[in-house]
Amino acid sequence: xxxxxxxxxxxxxxxxxxxxxxxxxxxxxxxxxxxxxxxxxxxxxxxxxxxxxxxxxxxxxxxxxxxxxxxxxxxxxxxxxxxxxxxxxxxxxxxxxxxxxxxxxxxxxxxxxxxxxxxxxxxxxxxxxxxxxxxxxxxxxxxxxxxxxxxxxxxxxxxxxxxxxxxxxxxxxxxxxxxxxxxxxxxxxxxxxxxxxxxxxxxxxxxxxxxxxxxxxxxxxxxxxxxxxxxxxxxxxxxxxxxxxxxxxxxxxxxxxxxxxxxxxxxxxxxxxxxxxxxxxxxxxxxxxxxxxxxxxxxxxxxxxxxxxxxxxxxxxxxxxxxxxxxxxxxxxxxxxxxxxxxxxxxxxxxxxxxxxxxxxxxxxxxxxxxxxxxxxxxxxxxxxxxxxxxxxxxxxxxxxxxxxxxxxxxxxxxxxxxxxxxxxxxxxxxxxxxxxxxxxxxxxx
Amino acid sequence: xxxxxxxxxxxxxxxxxxxxxxxxxxxxxxxxxxxxxxxxxxxxxxxxxxxxxxxxxxxxxxxxxxxxxxxxxxxxxxxxxxxxxxxxxxxxxxxxxxxxxxxxxxxxxxxxxxxxxxxxxxxxxxxxxxxxxxxxxxxxxxxxxxxxxxxxxxxxxxxxxxxxxxxxxxxxxxxxxxxxxxxxxxxxxxxxxxxxxxxxxxxxxxxxxxxxxxxxxxxxxxxxxxxxxxxxxxxxxx
Numbered sequence: 001x002x003x004x005x006x007x008x009x010x011x012x013x014x015x016x017x018x019x020x021x022x023x024x025x026x027x028x029x030x031x032x033x034x035x036x037x038x039x040x041x042x043x044x045x046x047x048x049x050x051x052x053x054x055x056x057x058x059x060x061x062x063x064x065x066x067x068x069x070x071x072x073x074x075x076x077x078x079x080x081x082x083x084x085x086x087x088x089x090x091x092x093x094x095x096x097x098x099x100x101x102x103x104x105x106x107x108x109x110x111x112x113x114x115x116x117x118x119x120x121x122x123x124x125x126x127x128x129x130x131x132x133x134x135x136x137x138x139x140x141x142x143x144x145x146x147x148x149x150x151x152x153x154x155x156x157x158x159x160x161x162x163x164x165x166x167x168x169x170x171x172x173x174x175x176x177x178x179x180x181x182x183x184x185x186x187x188x189x190x191x192x193x194x195x196x197x198x199x200x201x202x203x204x205x206x207x208x209x210x211x212x213x214x215x216x217x218x219x220x221x222x223x224x225x226x227x228x229x230x231x232x233x234x235x236x237x238x239x240x241x242x243x244x245x246x247x248x249x250x251x252x253x254x255x256x257x258x259x260x261x262x263x264x265x266x267x268x269x270x271x272x273x274x275x276x277x278x279x280x281x282x283x284x285x286x287x288x289x290x291x292x293x294x295x296x297x298x299x300x301x302x303x304x305x306x307x308x309x310x311x312x313x314x315x316x317x318x319x320x321x322x323x324x325x326x327x328x329x330x331x332x333x334x335x336x337x338x339x340x341x342x343x344x345x346x347x348x349x350x351x352x353x354x355x356x357x358x359x360x361x362x363x364x365x366x367x368x369x370x371x372x373x374x375x376x377x378x379x380x381x382x383x384x385x386x387x388x389x390x391x392x393x394x395x396x397x398x399x400x401x402x403x404x405x406x407x408x409x410x411x412x413x414x415x416x417x418x419x420x421x422x423x424x425x426x427x428x429x430x431x432x433x434x435x436x437x438x439x440x441x442x443x444x445x446x
Numbered sequence: 447x448x449x450x451x452x453x454x455x456x457x458x459x460x461x462x463x464x465x466x467x468x469x470x471x472x473x474x475x476x477x478x479x480x481x482x483x484x485x486x487x488x489x490x491x492x493x494x495x496x497x498x499x500x501x502x503x504x505x506x507x508x509x510x511x512x513x514x515x516x517x518x519x520x521x522x523x524x525x526x527x528x529x530x531x532x533x534x535x536x537x538x539x540x541x542x543x544x545x546x547x548x549x550x551x552x553x554x555x556x557x558x559x560x561x562x563x564x565x566x567x568x569x570x571x572x573x574x575x576x577x578x579x580x581x582x583x584x585x586x587x588x589x590x591x592x593x594x595x596x597x598x599x600x601x602x603x604x605x606x607x608x609x610x611x612x613x614x615x616x617x618x619x620x621x622x623x624x625x626x627x628x629x630x631x632x633x634x635x636x637x638x639x640x641x642x643x644x645x646x647x648x649x650x651x652x653x654x655x656x657x658x659x660x661x662x663x664x665x666x667x668x669x670x671x672x673x674x675x676x677x678x679x680x681x682x683x684x
Contacts, residue, residue, distance in 0.1 A: 021559065024559060031547055031548075032547060035547050352543070353545050353546075355543075356543045356544075356545060356556075357545075357556065357560075358504075358528065358531075359502065359504060359531060359537050359543075360531065360532060360537065360556050360557045360560065360604070361528055361529065361531045361532015361533070361557050361560040361561065361608070362528060362532075362560050363524075363525045363528040363529070363560070364524060364525070364528075365525075366528075366560055439504050440499050440504050440505060443504075443539070443543065
C-alpha cells in the first residue's frame with residue numbers, strides 16, 4: 001500500500017498548483033470577507049474614500065486648469081498681444097498737474113505697429129485695433145458695444161469665423177466705407193426679427209451698413225481669468241474699417257461722466273503680433289519690450305504672451321496636482337492602516353483555522369498567500385467601488401456647480417493601482433504574522 | 447510486518463530558564479508497524495502531548511531520530527514538514543477542528559488543496575469519503591449545522607482524503623457522549639480493519655481497549671508497551 005504515497009516531484013507540484021490554488025484562495029478570501037459583511041464594508045470604506053478622493057480631486061484640478069488653458073489658447077499661442085494701458089494715476093498727475101479736464105495721451109501708436117512689423121524678426125502680421133465703447137442702435141434697440149476699428153485680416157489673426165456675408169475688405173479700408181461686421185451675439189440681440197445683412201445700424205452719429213456676421217473665438221478685450229470683464233456681455237462687437245474708425249471717431253476720445261469729463265488720445269488700443277512659429281514667440285518677447293521701451297517714456301502698454309501664460313498654467317497645474325494628490329494619498333494611507341488593523345484582528349480571530357490548515361499541510365507561504373489575497377481582495381474591492389464613486393462625483397460636481405471637471409484615465413489607473421498596492425503593503429504584515437504562528441499553539445488556541 | 451514509524455532515542459527538552467529544564471521526552475524508542483492500531487496513554491505531564499506533536503510532524507525533537515516511512519523527518523525544514531503532514535498524516539482532533547466557513551465537502555478537500563490535486567478527481571474522492579462516513583447527504587452543510595458526532599465523522603473523512611500512512615487521533619471521543627463516541631470508534635476500528643494504521647492518544651481505558659497495542663507513558667519515557675488480544679482472535683497476547 002505504500003507505493004501510493006510516493007512523493008510527487010516538487011516541480012510538478014508547483015506547476016500544477018498555481019492557477020487552481022490561486023483561484024480557490026481568491027474565492028476563499030471572498031468567503032471569509034462575506035462572513036463579516038459589515039466589518040468588511042466598513043474597512044473598505046477607507047479605501048473607497050481614498051480612491052474616490054484621488055480621482056475626484058485630480059478631475060477637479062484637471063478641469064480647472066483645462067479651462068484656464070483653453071482661455072489662453074483662445075488668444076492664440078502664436079500671437080503676442082500688446083495692449084495700451086492707462087499710466088498709473090500718480091505718474092499722470094506729476095506729468096500734467098491735475099488729471100481733471102486734461103487730454104491724456106498714451107498707448108500704442110501707428111508708428112509702433114509699423115516698427116513692430118519692420119524690426120522684429122519672425123513677425124508674419126501685425127494687427128492694429130482701435131476699441132471704442134459706443135452704443136449701437138437699430139430702430140429701438142440700443143446696445144452698448146465695443147466698436148473695433150481693424151484691418152481685413154482680423155479673422156485670420158484672432159481666429160474669428162465668418163458666419164454670413166463677408167468681412168471688411170481692402171476696398172472698405174481705402175474708401176473709409178461706412179460698413180460694419182457684427183458678432184453673432186450682437187446680431188441676435190440687435191436684430192431679433194430681421195436679417196441683419198444690409199441693414200444700417202447707428203453708431204454715435206453715423207450709420208453703418210451690416211455686411212457680415214462673425215463668430216468670435218476670442219474677444220480682443222477679454223481675458224476672463226484676469227477678471228477684466230467690466231460687466232459687459234462679451235460678444236457685443238462691431239468691426240469697422242480702421243480708417244473709418246479714425247475719421248469718424250477721431251484720435252481723441254471724450255468720455256463724459258457726471259460732473260467730469262475725460263479726454264484721452266489713444267491711437268491704437270491693441271496690437272496683435274502674429275509670429276511665424278512658436279519658437280519665434282519666445283525670442284520676440286524681449287525684443288518687443290526693448291523696442292517699445294525706446295519709444296515710450298513710461299510703460300503705457302502691457303505685453304501678453306499667451307504661450308508663456310500657458311506654460312505658467314501648466315506649471316500651476318502640476319503643483320496643484322501634487323498637492324491634491326498628496327492629500328488624497330494620505331486618505332489612502334489612512335484607509336490602508338484601517339485594513340491592516342482589521343486584518344490583524346482577523347488573524348487573531350482565526351488563529352485556530354491557521355493551526356488547522358498548518359496541520360493539514362499548509363506551508364507558511366500558503367498561509368501568507370491566503371491572508372494577503374484576502375487583504376488585496378478587500379483593497380481592490382474598495383478600489384473598484386472607489387473608482388465608480390470617484391467617476392460619479394466629478395460628474396455630480398459639474399452638474400451642481402459651474403466647475404468643469406475632467407476624469408483622466410491615468411488618475412483612475414493610478415488610484416486603482418495604489419489601492420492594490422495598499423492591499424499588498426498593509427496586508428503583508430498581518431499575513432506574515434499569521435504564517436509565523438506556531439501550529440501547535442495555534443491549534444490549542446480557543 | 448513493515449514498520450512505518452521508527453523512533454530512536456527521541457528527546458524533547460524545553461529550556462524554560464537556566465535552572466528550569468523540562469525533559470518532555472527523555473529517550474523514547476518506538477516502532478509501529480503498518481496496519482496496526484496503537485493507543486498511547488498516560489497521565490497529563492507524561493509527555494503524551496509532546497509525543498503526539500512530534501509524531502504528527504508539528505514539532506521537531508531536540509535529539510534522536512524519527513523515521514516516518516522511509517524519510518527521516520526529525521531534521522526536516524518547516525516547509526518539508528508541512529508537506530509530510532499534508533501527504534502522510536491524517537489528523538483527528540478532540541475538538542474536530544473543522545473550518546467554520548467551509549462546507550462539509552470543502553472541509554474534506556482542505557488537505558488536497560495544499561497538494562494541488564486535480565479538481566475533478568479530488569472532488570469525486572471527497573464525495574466518496576463523505577458517503578463512507580455516512581454524510582453523503584450533508585455535503586453543503588456547515589460544521590455549525592452538524593452534531594458533534596457528525597463533525598467528527600467529517601474530520602475522519604478529511605483525515606483519509608490524502609490517503610495517509612497513518613491516522614493520528616487525539617482524544618477523538620473526548621467531546622462526544624458515549625453513544626456517538628462508540629459510533630466514532632466503530633468507524634475508526636473499521637478503518638483499521640481496512641488496513642489503515644491508527645495511532646490514538648487517549649487517557650480513557652475504554653477507548654484504548656479498541657487498540658491492539660497500548661503504549662503507556664510516564665515522565666517522558668515509555669512505561670509499558672503491551673499488546674492486546676486482536677478483536678478477531680481469542681488468544682490473549684502477553
